[in-house]
Amino acid sequence: MEKLIITIAPTGNVPTKAMTPHVPVAPAEIVQDLLACYEKGAAVAHLHARDGEGTPTCEVKYFAEIIRLLDEAGCPIIKQISTGARGGKSGVARADGLELQPLSGSLATGSSNFPASINANEPQLVEYLAKTMLDKQIKPEIEVFDVAMIHNAIRLQQEGLLKAPLLFNFVLGVKGSLPATPKNLFFLYESLPPAAVWSVSVIGPEHVNLSVMAMALGGHVRVGIEDNIYYRKGVLATNVALVERIAGIAKAMGRGIARPDDVEKIWEIHS
Ligand code: ZN
Secondary structure, three states, X not given: OOOEOEEEOOOOOOOOOOOOOOOOOOHHHHHHHHHHHHHHOEEXXXXXXXXXXXXXXXXXXXXXXXXXXXXXXXXXXXXEEOXXXXXXXXXXXXXXXXXXXXXXXXXXXXXXXOOOOEXXXXXXXXXXXXXXXXXXXXXXXXXXOXXXXXXXXXXXXXXXXXOOOOEEEEEEOOOOOOOOXXXXXXXXXXXXXXXXXXXXXXXXXXXXXXXXXXXXXXXXXXXXXXXXXXXXXXXXXXXXXXXXXXHHHHHHHOOOEOOHHHHHHHOXXXX
């Protein structure tokens, strides 16, 4: 089976220091976590930025500082900048971080609900973000909160706005979207187009079980405090511990761990 890509999502837009002291917020804290996660097997860093107050932002300078510190440390982890709907801005400003030419960017191909807001991604904005990534040769990771988002991505590919292999991340367990159940995971899996590359990102107590299910089906896994502030019931997570656990399970399953150069091959970045 293909090597396992572990993506680390250290920060997100929601966790605060009041919720967990382990969430890295300042660029230096984020990079410190990413370096440790890279050592434990993470190959992709899914990045959100916060301003000096800890508020989500898409301002380029914060992403630039994270990338500068990673480069300064000589860490080859693949950078994926979020263009998600809770980045502190709406509309086309969500593409601002893409100016930095990360290898990858997130792209939600439809709308859904977050627990307290709308995950608003109207068709024109999705097309704009997809076109921006196409022009900049940034690999979009399609964030799937609902099965419609898979079909929207297939349509964007037919229109020439997305290139194969399509790269999907199934987001399960967000309150207001698809519940985190094996049945839902399998439904999304069966809905994939041929040759798709895919991962799961599970929010809530089912995250270990469904990550293992994805691994058994040949998928990849995203973990991190963005998705889960708890390691298990009553125990707060650290990003490193979440990566270590998945890497340990992969080892037990006999599945190799992808390094950044493996990821570029699996994503067919230079072909
Ligand atoms: Zn995110």
